[in-house]
Amino acid sequence: MNQQKPEYLRPALIAGAIAGVLSGLPFVSAGNCLCCLWIVGGAALAVNLLAKNSGVVLTSSDGAIVGALTGIVAAVVSALMAIPLRPFNMELARRVIGKFSELGTDMPSNLDGFLDSGSGILSPGWFLLSLFLSATVFTVVGVLGGIIGVSLFGRKKAQASPPTAPLPSPPGSGDAV
Amino acid sequence: MLRPGISRTALAVYLLTVAGTAIWLSAIFLAPVLAGRGSAGAARIIYAAFSPICHQIPGRCFTFHGHPLAVCGRCLGIYVGFAAGLVLYPFVRGFSKVELPSIRVFLLLTLPMAVDGAAGILGIWASPIGVRFATGIVWGTVLPFFFVTGLADLFLTRRKKAAARTLEKIRVNNVE
Numbered sequence: 001m002n003q004q005k006p007e008y009l010r011p012a013l014i015a016g017a018i019a020g021v022l023s024g025l026p027f028v029s030a031g032n033c034l035c036c037l038w039i040v041g042g043a044a045l046a047v048n049l050l051a052k053n054s055g056v057v058l059t060s061s062d063g064a065i066v067g068a069l070t071g072i073v074a075a076v077v078s079a080l081m082a083i084p085l086r087p088f089n090m091e092l093a094r095r096v097i098g099k100f101s102e103l104g105t106d107m108p109s110n111l112d113g114f115l116d117s118g119s120g121i122l123s124p125g126w127f128l129l130s131l132f133l134s135a136t137v138f139t140v141v142g143v144l145g146g147i148i149g150v151s152l153f154g155r156k157k158a159q160a161s162p163p164t165a166p167l168p169s170p171p172g173s174g175d176a177v
Numbered sequence: 178m179l180r181p182g183i184s185r186t187a188l189a190v191y192l193l194t195v196a197g198t199a200i201w202l203s204a205i206f207l208a209p210v211l212a213g214r215g216s217a218g219a220a221r222i223i224y225a226a227f228s229p230i231c232h233q234i235p236g237r238c239f240t241f242h243g244h245p246l247a248v249c250g251r252c253l254g255i256y257v258g259f260a261a262g263l264v265l266y267p268f269v270r271g272f273s274k275v276e277l278p279s280i281r282v283f284l285l286l287t288l289p290m291a292v293d294g295a296a297g298i299l300g301i302w303a304s305p306i307g308v309r310f311a312t313g314i315v316w317g318t319v320l321p322f323f324f325v326t327g328l329a330d331l332f333l334t335r336r337k338k339a340a341a342r343t344l345e346k347i348r349v350n351n352v353e
Contacts, residue, residue: 060326060330061327061331064328075229078229141230144324
């Protein structure tokens with residue numbers, strides 16, 4: 001069995017940075033509304049990079065680890081991007097909600113106050129809370145994306161590897177763990 | 178004492194995932210309840226927690242106690258589907274398998290939501306919230322079969338490595 005340990009950090013940094021940028025850009029960030037598309041896609045991309053650069057057959061645990069790291073990196077990158085883009089995002093949200101109001105959609109009564117407070121300077125406490133929440137969510141979603149990525153990309157090495165003779169199983173062994 | 182063939186690690190991961198899903202779904206419904214009771218600050222925190230992963234457009238959210246849920250109809254369908262998948266998990270898969278399910282099943286169940294989402298983005302049609310909810314449920318149902326299995330494999334692998342390291346230390350100590 002190949003004991004080489006895959007290098008998780010570099011694929012996670014690359015894919016996480018891409019996912020974080022896409023999650024932080026106005027308009028483009030709406031992709032995350034499609035089932036966290038950028039995070040799941042970023043984690044799957046990380047697995048793909050890991051599979052290409054690694055000499056070992058990837059398991060679902062490898063996908064979970066690199067996916068989680070990708071989610072964390074994406075959360076940090078998108079949070080940092082949100083700092084200068086926040087007033088623009090709030091104005092965009094105001095215009096979208098205004099459009100829905102024109103179409104007759106009922107809006108929550110406290111929404112204007114929420115948008116007004118969000119247009120101001122972001123407090124450090126709110127920034128850290130927002131970062132913690134998005135990191136938690138993106139990590140969980142990244143784990144899922146990484147595991148799915150292993151199903152998509154991680155088994156090709158196993159299929160490409162030459163067949164080896166099966167090892168005789170020791171007497172009395174079972175499947176239970 | 179667990180029945181033979183049941184992985185204790187997989188069962189623990191499954192139960193933790195069930196607990197996490199229950200908390201997640203509760204938070205989605207708690208936000209409008211808090212908003213309705215005047216706890217705007219607390220409601221805002223919950224809405225903010227879900228904002229990175231959902232547009233939360235009120236016209237596309239189900240309402241509860243007169244306020245929109247913390248996520249849209251499609252996202253709610255995904256999470257409800259995830260919960261449904263967790264209910265099915267012990268019967269369909271059990272806790273002894275470590276292989277991931279077929280990716281073809283995943284792609285097949287993703288198709289309705291992908292088609293509906295793409296059609297909406299391209300302006301071909303605007304599906305009602307019920308269709309979004311239903312397509313979300315279909316996709317969400319398959320996710321636990323990857324999530325729980327993959328996480329169980331992660332913790333199982335780590336436990337085996339830790340056990341191997343301990344055995345190696347004992348062997349080295351015995352040799353010395």
